[in-house]
Amino acid sequence: MYWWSGMKRDICEFVAKCLICQQVNAEHQVLSGLLKPVMIPEWKWEQVTMDFVSGLLVASKKKDSIWVIVDKLTKSSHFILVKIDYSLGRLAELYVSEIVRLHGVLTSIISDHDSRFTLIFWSKLHEALGTKLNFSSWEKYLPLAEFAYNHSYQSSIKMTPFETFY
DSSP states (O other), X not given: OOOOTTHHXXXXXXXXXXXXXXXXXXXXXXXXXXXXXXXXXXXXXXXXXXXXEOOOOXXXXXXXXXXEEEETTTOXXXXXXXXXXXXXXXXXXXXXXXXXXXXXXXXXXXXXXXXXXXXXXXXXXHHHHTSOOOOOOOOTTHHHHHHHHHTSOBTTTTBOHHXXXX
8 A cells, every 4th residue: 555644635735736626526525514405497598697706807908807607507608707896787788798699588597695686687687688789898818718618527417518509
């Protein structure tokens, strides 16, 4: 049997830095707490989760955050470049121009109780659906990041989101 002093620490450090190890969740991990069951949607893009990645350096187009919107059924995702202080009206317009135009109108949003995704967002989204679409421009590498995410293995569906479509 092979062993060395500090072996467990070294292995933990290696696994923590390994991209493939982080992409494939181990089934034997201890759960952190009780989860509230979420019904599996019957159709693509009828139920989404969304959150913001913020605290980034200001990009060339003066955007400082990424709005991540993930379909609950297929796990496919869109990464939309935004400013963290966008109004709910602006976010609703972006949702229409970037999500509704491709996938239709959703039936529910799951978020971390972010105040931006309350009844006000829904009313602004409703208003936006009656307006002209204004397509936003993306940062140079954001489409590549979205491509990489959609081609990454998702243990919950046992394939990549891309494979769910093709």
